Structures are given as C-alpha cells and as structure tokens.
Amino acid sequence: MADGTTRSGDLLTEQHRDRGEVAAPRPAAAARPTVAGASDDLVLDLKDLSVFYGSFRAVRDVSLDIRKGQITALIGPSGCGKTTVLRSLNRMHDLVAGARVEGRITYHGIDLYGPDVDPVEVRRRIGMVFQRPNPFPKSIYDNVAYGPRIAKLKVNLDQCVEEALRRAALWDEVKDRLKTSAMELSGGQQQRLCIARTVAAQPEVILMDEPCSALDPVATMRIEDLMQELKTDYTIVIVTHNMQQAARVSDRTAFFTAEVDATADRRTGLLVEVDSTDVIFTHPSDPRTENYVSGRFG
Amino acid sequence: MPGRVHFGEAMEALRVDVDALGEMAEQAVVGAVAALVGDPSRAGVVIAGDDRLDALFVALEERAYSLVAQQAPVAGDLRFLMASLRVMADFEKMGDRAVAVAKTSRQPWERESQTLLLLARMGELALDLVRDARRTWVDQDLGLASGLSARDATLDECYRHLIAHLVGQAGPYASLLVLHASAAGRNLERIADHAVMIGERVAYLLTGDPSALEAEIR
Numbered sequence: 001m002a003d004g005t006t007r008s009g010d011l012l013t014e015q016h017r018d019r020g021e022v023a024a025p026r027p028a029a030a031a032r033p034t035v036a037g038a039s040d041d042l043v044l045d046l047k048d049l050s051v052f053y054g055s056f057r058a059v060r061d062v063s064l065d066i067r068k069g070q071i072t073a074l075i076g077p078s079g080c081g082k083t084t085v086l087r088s089l090n091r092m093h094d095l096v097a098g099a100r101v102e103g104r105i106t107y108h109g110i111d112l113y114g115p116d117v118d119p120v121e122v123r124r125r126i127g128m129v130f131q132r133p134n135p136f137p138k139s140i141y142d143n144v145a146y147g148p149r150i151a152k153l154k155v156n157l158d159q160c161v162e163e164a165l166r167r168a169a170l171w172d173e174v175k176d177r178l179k180t181s182a183m184e185l186s187g188g189q190q191q192r193l194c195i196a197r198t199v200a201a202q203p204e205v206i207l208m209d210e211p212c213s214a215l216d217p218v219a220t221m222r223i224e225d226l227m228q229e230l231k232t233d234y235t236i237v238i239v240t241h242n243m244q245q246a247a248r249v250s251d252r253t254a255f256f257t258a259e260v261d262a263t264a265d266r267r268t269g270l271l272v273e274v275d276s277t278d279v280i281f282t283h284p285s286d287p288r289t290e291n292y293v294s295g296r297f298g
Numbered sequence: 299m300p301g302r303v304h305f306g307e308a309m310e311a312l313r314v315d316v317d318a319l320g321e322m323a324e325q326a327v328v329g330a331v332a333a334l335v336g337d338p339s340r341a342g343v344v345i346a347g348d349d350r351l352d353a354l355f356v357a358l359e360e361r362a363y364s365l366v367a368q369q370a371p372v373a374g375d376l377r378f379l380m381a382s383l384r385v386m387a388d389f390e391k392m393g394d395r396a397v398a399v400a401k402t403s404r405q406p407w408e409r410e411s412q413t414l415l416l417l418a419r420m421g422e423l424a425l426d427l428v429r430d431a432r433r434t435w436v437d438q439d440l441g442l443a444s445g446l447s448a449r450d451a452t453l454d455e456c457y458r459h460l461i462a463h464l465v466g467q468a469g470p471y472a473s474l475l476v477l478h479a480s481a482a483g484r485n486l487e488r489i490a491d492h493a494v495m496i497g498e499r500v501a502y503l504l505t506g507d508p509s510a511l512e513a514e515i516r
Binding site: 280281289293294295296 | 377
C-alpha cells in the first residue's frame, strides 16, 4: 500500500530523514485512502509477541493481525495481558523501566521496535485513549491543539481543532466555550475531548484502553456510536471488560486468557482465539472462549 | 465452579418444557392420524387440546424472550435460546397441522381403502419422525438429528404415491375424496417437515455450523 509505506517511513528518526531515506511528507487527513474496499489491509502484525517486566513474562507468544478500518476488541479476564498487548502497539512500554518486548510487531511492514524507529512518531501515528478521561488542565481548545502544536503539524490550528471536535461528536456542545477549562466538562465529554485530542494529531490507529469504564451508560453509548463513525477513517483497537460492548462495536475480537503459575503466584497472558466478532459470540472454536463469553469461567 | 448457575437452571427447565410441548404435539398427531384412518371420534380431543398447546407455546416463548433480554446470552447459550424459540414454534405448528388433519376426519368423504392405506403409512412415518425429533431435542443428539432428513424422503415419496393415486380417482365421490385426502396428506407431509427442521436446528445448536440449517432454504 503506497500510502502505508509513506506513513511507516514517517516512523524513522530524523537522521534517516536527513539522509533522504524517506522524503515523502506526512499525508494530510484529507488525503487518506478511503476504507471502502480495503478492509483486509494489514496495519499491525504481531508475531510471537512476548512482553516482559524484568524477568517476569506478562504475555507470551501472541500472534495477531490488526486490519485497516476495523475495530478489533481485546477481551479476557483480569491479568490476561490484553492491556499489556495494547500498550505494546504504540511502544508505551518504553516508558516503563525494565519492560521489554520479544517477537515482532510490524506497522505496514516496518518493525515497530526497530532501532531506527522514532517512538514519539509511533505514538503520534498510533494514538491512545485511556481508561479515565485525562484532559490537561487547560482550555478545551488548548487540549485539542496540544498534539498538532508539539508535533509542529503545518495545519490551520482553528480548523484542526474544529475538525477534531466534530470528529469526536463534541463540537456542538463546546463551540461557544472553547476557552473554558476542559475540567468543567462532564466525564463523557472529557473522554470525547480526549478522543478529539488524539484525532487532532492525525493518527492512523487509535488504541482505546477501556474507554467507557468510567462513564455512565448514556455517555458509553455516545462513545460507542462515535467509534462506529471513527472507524471509517481510523483503525481502532479497544480493550474492554464489557463483553457486550465488544459484541456491539467490534468487527473482530481477540480473546486472551492467563495461565497461572501457582508456585510463583504469577499469571502469564496468552491469546486463545481471534476471529470475527460474530463467530466469537455465536460459535467460538475454543471452549475457553465459549466459557468466558457466556459467563462460565470453568 | 461453573458460573451463571441460575441461568443454567433456567435453560435446562426450558429444554424440558419445550419437550413437554413436543409431547403435546406428538399426542395431537397420534390422535389426528387415528381419527383420520379409523376412529373419527378422536378428532374432538385433538381439536380441543390445541388451545392448551398454544397457551404453553406462548408461555415458553415469553420465557425464552425474557432470558434473551435479561441474560444477554452468547455463543452456545445464544444458539440454545434461538433454537428453542424455533423448535417450540415447530411443535406448535405440528399441533396446528394435527388439528387440520383431525378436522378432515370429520368431513364426509369416501374412505377408499388404498387411500386410507397410504394415509396410514404417511401417518406412521410422520409420527416416527415427530418422536425422534423430540428425542433429538431433549437428548441434544447430533446423530439422530442428522438422520431425520433422509427419512423424510420416504414420506415424501409416499405422498407422491398418494397424489398419483388420487389423480386417478373417478366417480361421484371422487372430488371430495381428492380434496380431503390430499389435504390430509399435505398436512402429514408438513408435520414431518417440521420434525426435520427440529433436527436441523439441533444440529446447528450443537455444531454452530450454519450449513446445518440448509433445510430452511430448500
């Protein structure tokens, strides 16, 4: 995919760009290819991924493909490693002392953990929305403008902020008070603001770590509706404890579980099964998946 | 410890009660066939009994809807509840067809011997299928489920013989004979089709393979 090559080229460090290895500019949002007809495009490819915290292996041998324009849900019991896997997709573990990754994650064919890859650019291309809304103690406008400013995106900031707030279905609610503090918004509005902040950085992939767990049902439904709208332009990976939410919003579902080492009192996560959400919730292949999604934990 | 104990108990109770509905349908077919080929006085019990069958069907349907709404079933649980809704509807329709056969037995038409023999044979085959459809459901028996469709072919062949035989009828009583006997034959054939569908739905329930429902589109 030509555009994908351009984007993955963006991941390389400034030195590589200076050597002319990647000259193409970052594509503008409007220039993104449409998703229609491209739903099978591979965006992220995990091969035998293991994540360690020191000597402790938190997740082992995960092989999973994330496809363009789809919502992929990661589900499983607590301690199964789904959030660990999610955070490995944009190198969040780089910020944790002692954390390391084995195996391979490629983004449009480029090794995400390769020595020449710029982790800051990775996190811009692969944004993240967290469990609890975490707006900066700044104005609504400055929250959304933050990403484009620090990334020095050559965009009209006013337009970028409005576009991002519209994409996050928040514009109509805040357009008359952009300069007021983001902390005055409700929890659901704050989470949509965080989505707008992520969108404003022009990512291709949005990772969501239980984005509705702190929200009431009405705010949850708004986020779920928003996800359906966003997936026309973004690839989304969501971790959720709410299986019905996974069933409602996702195209594909990956079920993780944990194997327990009783002597060491440690749990290591592993991927049991990944398939279309329809299959996972009607006739999954693995009895462990069946037991989990139907609420019988065995 | 398995989770969702109460939900599991409610599903088990539904399985048993859907079979109770099946038993009522089976008894209706037994009475209807007996009325058709020998003792028309049995028709009244079949016709009167259909209200009870319908009432149980409605109650079971509401129970299944409540479980769907309140328990948000997925995977095997979802397939079971969807299958139970369709299986109970098949049993209810068997009851309706049995009533139609029973009403035919009350009509004045010439009981021509070969026609009665063919209808009796169809009734016997249909009843065997209904009994095995019940066993398929209550035992969740994939092997039995898979065999129902092939056995239905024998009944279909018998129905074709009946129609061929009726087409050759002549004389002053022929029109009523053809009208009522062909209707009875058609209803017995449809009762067997519902039995086959129960087998298909149980096969889907047990395997999750959508191709198990192919009889639906034949």
